[in-house]
Amino acid sequence: MSDLQSPTNTTAEGTRAGGKAAEEAPTEATAGADQPTATRRRSLLPQSTLLRHLLVLLLAAVGAVVLLEITDPFTNSQLATLTYYAIAAGGLTVLTGMNGQISLGHGALMAVGAYTTALFLSADEPLPLPLILLAAIVTATAVGALVGVAAARLHGPYLAGATLALAVGLPGLAIYFHDVLGGEQGMRVRAPRAPEAFGSFISAVSGNSATNTKWLAYLGAICLLITYFLLANLIRSRIGRTWRAVRDQEVAAELAGINLGAWRVLAFVVSAAAAGLAGGVLALVVRLAAPSGFTLVLSLALLTAIVIGGLGSLLGALLGSALLVFLPPFVTDLGAGWGLDNTEAAQLAPFVYGVVLIVAMIFAPAGFVGTLRMRWLTRQAKRSAAQPSRG
Amino acid sequence: MQYFVNVTLTGLTEGMVYSAFALALVLIWRSTRIVNFAQGSMAAATTFIALALIQAGQSYWVALIVALLSGLLLGALVERVVIRPVEGGPELNAVIVTLGLFVAIQAAIAIVFGSAFQSFPTPFGLEGFQVGDNRIALTPNSVWVISAVLVTMALLVVLFRFTRIGLAMRASAFGQEVARLLGVRVGRMLTLGWALAAVVGSLAGLLIAGGEFVYPAYMDSLIVFGFVAAVLGGLDSPIGAIVGGLILGLALSYVSGYVERGSALVNVAALVILMVVLLVRPGGLFASSTARRA
Numbered sequence: 001m002s003d004l005q006s007p008t009n010t011t012a013e014g015t016r017a018g019g020k021a022a023e024e025a026p027t028e029a030t031a032g033a034d035q036p037t038a039t040r041r042r043s044l045l046p047q048s049t050l051l052r053h054l055l056v057l058l059l060a061a062v063g064a065v066v067l068l069e070i071t072d073p074f075t076n077s078q079l080a081t082l083t084y085y086a087i088a089a090g091g092l093t094v095l096t097g098m099n100g101q102i103s104l105g106h107g108a109l110m111a112v113g114a115y116t117t118a119l120f121l122s123a124d125e126p127l128p129l130p131l132i133l134l135a136a137i138v139t140a141t142a143v144g145a146l147v148g149v150a151a152a153r154l155h156g157p158y159l160a161g162a163t164l165a166l167a168v169g170l171p172g173l174a175i176y177f178h179d180v181l182g183g184e185q186g187m188r189v190r191a192p193r194a195p196e197a198f199g200s201f202i203s204a205v206s207g208n209s210a211t212n213t214k215w216l217a218y219l220g221a222i223c224l225l226i227t228y229f230l231l232a233n234l235i236r237s238r239i240g241r242t243w244r245a246v247r248d249q250e251v252a253a254e255l256a257g258i259n260l261g262a263w264r265v266l267a268f269v270v271s272a273a274a275a276g277l278a279g280g281v282l283a284l285v286v287r288l289a290a291p292s293g294f295t296l297v298l299s300l301a302l303l304t305a306i307v308i309g310g311l312g313s314l315l316g317a318l319l320g321s322a323l324l325v326f327l328p329p330f331v332t333d334l335g336a337g338w339g340l341d342n343t344e345a346a347q348l349a350p351f352v353y354g355v356v357l358i359v360a361m362i363f364a365p366a367g368f369v370g371t372l373r374m375r376w377l378t379r380q381a382k383r384s385a386a387q388p389s390r391g
Numbered sequence: 392m393q394y395f396v397n398v399t400l401t402g403l404t405e406g407m408v409y410s411a412f413a414l415a416l417v418l419i420w421r422s423t424r425i426v427n428f429a430q431g432s433m434a435a436a437t438t439f440i441a442l443a444l445i446q447a448g449q450s451y452w453v454a455l456i457v458a459l460l461s462g463l464l465l466g467a468l469v470e471r472v473v474i475r476p477v478e479g480g481p482e483l484n485a486v487i488v489t490l491g492l493f494v495a496i497q498a499a500i501a502i503v504f505g506s507a508f509q510s511f512p513t514p515f516g517l518e519g520f521q522v523g524d525n526r527i528a529l530t531p532n533s534v535w536v537i538s539a540v541l542v543t544m545a546l547l548v549v550l551f552r553f554t555r556i557g558l559a560m561r562a563s564a565f566g567q568e569v570a571r572l573l574g575v576r577v578g579r580m581l582t583l584g585w586a587l588a589a590v591v592g593s594l595a596g597l598l599i600a601g602g603e604f605v606y607p608a609y610m611d612s613l614i615v616f617g618f619v620a621a622v623l624g625g626l627d628s629p630i631g632a633i634v635g636g637l638i639l640g641l642a643l644s645y646v647s648g649y650v651e652r653g654s655a656l657v658n659v660a661a662l663v664i665l666m667v668v669l670l671v672r673p674g675g676l677f678a679s680s681t682a683r684r685a
Binding site: 096100102104150153154155156157158160161162164165166168169170172173175176295296297300303304307335340343344347348349350351353354355356357358361362365 | 420425426428473476477480481482483484485486487488490491492493494495496497498499501502505506607608611612614615618619622652655656657658659661662665666669670673
């Protein structure tokens with residue numbers, strides 16, 4: 001576990017520029033953040049953003065291998081679940097946190113990715129897996145572009161309503177085309193077997209047996225790392241800065257020659273691509289693509305994840321997704337302890353999501369990670385302001 | 392021809408319910424500029440309260456009144472406790488709060504009342520009236536649905552047009568600062584607005600439940616339909632919400648009646664209608680203000 005701590009902490013530094021300007025508390029956050037940035041010692045990390053992100057990627061990869069090897073098979077499968085939540089939440093972070101657009105339709109976009117993966121895998125001679133996942137990304141991106149063009153003209157409640165309609169409407173298509181897409185029962189997914197090299201890699205690293213569950217967890221982790229690496233670079237690039245400009249100061253951005261609509265569509269497209277990949281991984285891990293897997297609650301759970309994490313931070317999205325995975329069993333056990341039956345206890349998790357959304361928005365609109373980080377930065381700023389006056 | 396008439400009648404009946412629900416959304420939008428995505432869950436909660444009373448042996452009418460009163464209470468409570476802190480803040484925060492309420496209430500219903508499908512009774516029959524030799528799709532129940540919605544709308548018109556409270560509510564929706572300066576208790580008016588909207592929403596929930604099966608998520612598509620209807624009408628105009636609801640009801644009824652396996656496409660059709668409206672005429676058909684950015 002300690003190995004995972006260091007990479008995640010450095011990720012926080014990498015994405016700070018993104019997270020610090022969380023929409024709801026801009027003045028406090030930036031006031032707290034600017035000062036320590038100037039005096040921050042960065043002797044251990046390379047100056048170049050790309051190199052720094054590569055270093056973090058490497059550490060995170062090592063951390064992921066260690067984590068997957070020291071945990072039991074059940075935790076492995078939980079971590080596989082975590083990967084697809086985190087991929088989708090990362091995409092949603094770009095959209096909501098960076099660009100200020102809300103989407104309740106990401107569950108539906110995941111469904112697009114999942115069904116694409118299921119369809120390609122059901123072929124007699126399936127394509128190689130990376131190509132299939134790429135196809136899932138491309139299809140979800142296409143749908144996302146369509147929605148994005150409409151969404152670019154909307155804001156706030158209108159956008160929420162439109163994407164809500166998407167989340168409720170799109171799974172209906174799976175029922176309408178039940179000959180191809182399997183109707184209510186959905187499509188079984190034949191997850192491809194792990195390659196030989198994977199088995200020898202695992203036995204060389206830890207001597208554990210290379211089960212299919214483990215292979216899927218690794219697959220998810222690889223997709224997650226690649227996605228977050230790309231997103232982190234995107235957030236720190238000119239594109240990310242433009243998105244923040246579009247989010248924070250529409251008029252100023254427009255005057256600076258930024259085409260608001262085009263950038264909003266781009267944010268939606270990038271975000272949809274992540275959702276498509278997440279859907280593909282979901283189909284592989286769950287081995288099923290069915291309408292019941294892509295309810296409104298899924299979209300709202302993703303929203304909960306990024307709100308908890310603090311809008312606009314990839315680390316926050318990752319932690320929020322971890323909560324989505326590890327919270328339900330916890331509260332379900334708790335509920336069973338209170339004498340609720342299974343179906344009732346299963347509803348405690350969405351109940352907690354809802355309460356968390358409300359509480360977070362009222363008391364900590366920057367998200368829990370964002371709020372903690374803001375506190376820490378303010379303290380740092382105070383300390384560094386106090387030191388020179390003393391000396 | 393007879394089939395067409397029946398499909399149209401079904402569409403009008405359901406459209407009336409969508410109108411009522413859209414009206415609830417519009418009431419809240421006008422006063423607080425918030426779309427209450429929790430409206431569906433709140434209505435579902437009161438419907439389940441009514442169902443529990445009916446199963447305990449009470450009459451439909453007692454259950455109806457208790458459900459509407461609990462809707463009133465729930466609406467006021469929600470506004471006072473969770474909406475007030477985010478009112479006037481960034482619009483995304485308010486949206487997220489109502490979405491949180493949406494999930495939380497729905498889950499709470501499932502925890503308290505169970506998530507099984509339960510049939511909800513109707514006060515009137517579901518057999519169509521006899522016209523000549525044919526039975527048409529207008530049932531005593533749909534007459535009840537239509538008249539209940541019409542009476543509610545008439546009461547709202549009377550309230551807003553002819554009473555002091557209605558005037559105060561309109562004033563606080565129109566200009567909070569000015570209304571406050573003139574001695575209107577704006578906070579109370581907003582609470583009252585949410586409470587009234589929740590009553591109208593609860594009524595819509597009870598009406599759509601009649602003769603159908605209810606489960607905690609049964610309002611999920613109604614919230615979408617209500618939103619589409621409200622946007623069709625411009626989200627700002629009560630008349631627009633009513634007309635939007637009727638148009639949507641008819642359109643969805645034709646889709647489900649004339650397209651093969653169309654019932655699976657109803658939600659998709661609502662999505663398509665919403666997209667077209669937002670792209671072609673984002674202000675809706677009856678928007679009162681043109682200055683809104685959409």
